[in-house]
Amino acid sequence: MIGRRGLVMSGAAAAVSALAGSSKHLVAPAAKPTAAPQAPSLAQARPAMVPAAPTPEPQIVREALAALDGHGRRVPHHDRIAVVDFSVPSAQPRMKVIDIASGKAKDFLVAHGSGSDPGHTGYLHKFSNVPDSNASSQGAFVTADYYVGKHGRSQRLLGLDPTNNNALERAIVVHGAWYANADMIPAHGKLGRSQGCFAVGETELAALFEHLGPGRMIYSAKA
Structure with missing residues (x-):
């Protein structure tokens, strides 16, 4: 039998290869988020106002999959993983929820923290794990419970690495925000900034929750 490590690491090649060579994306069913999301269906095109989603740096995808394997049972579900490539500007979809088996992905716009971009350039310049820094953090998170x-x-996150282990104390969560909506791109050329949270568009939040649910990894990095 192939062990958990074998399954995850065999998925790395599929994920990296498929992301490099495919433009197909997954779309979540239009349903209320649940703790056990159904497998997403194949997709429709993103509105023209949003630039095409770039392919994440292959090294970041490999790091994310290695983290998924390395954290083992601290991450209950290994079928999908969200990878956030903060090398990419906020005007482009830089969060991808990747199906480990097929390598297919659904992309999302996501804001970074104001402490990571004090000049509001649209680019993340630095990470921080310091309370009250209002910065985004690097590393592996596991999605936890929902709350209002x-x-x-919103959805709480637990930081699994020394670079983000203050996530719960800092209230770093996943939530929707008007400043992360797609109409910010034609109007301002970039998204607004969060206080370090993974803020996505208000109309995209349900789809992201449907893809992730509790007990899956979000991996945040910059090339």
């Missing part, structure tokens, strides 16, 4: 807060329906 000041941004509406």
Whole structure:
């Protein structure tokens, strides 16, 4: 039998290869988020106002899959992983939820923290794990429970690495925000900034929750 490590690492080649050579994406069903999402169906094109999603750096994808394998049982579900390539500007979809077996992905716009981009250039310049830094953090997170807060329906994250292990204390979560909506791109050429959270468009939040659910990894890095 092939062990967990074999399954995950065999998925690395499929994921990297498929992302480099395929423009197909996955789309979540239009349904209320659940703790056990159904497998997404194949997709429709992204609106013209949003630039085409770039392919993540292959090294970042390999690092993400190695982290998924390395953290083992701390991440209950190994079928999908979200990879955020913060080398890419906020005007482009830089979060990809990757199906490990097929390598197919669904892409999302996602904001970075104001502390990572003090001049609001649209690019992440630095990571931080320091409380009150308002910066994005690097490393592997595991998605936790849903709650309703000041941004509406949100999802807590647990940082698994020394570079992000203050995530819970810092209230680094996944949430929707008007400043991460697609119409920010034609209007301003970039998204707004969060306080370090993974903020996505308000109309995209349900799809992201449907793809991830609790117990899956988000991997954040920059080439």
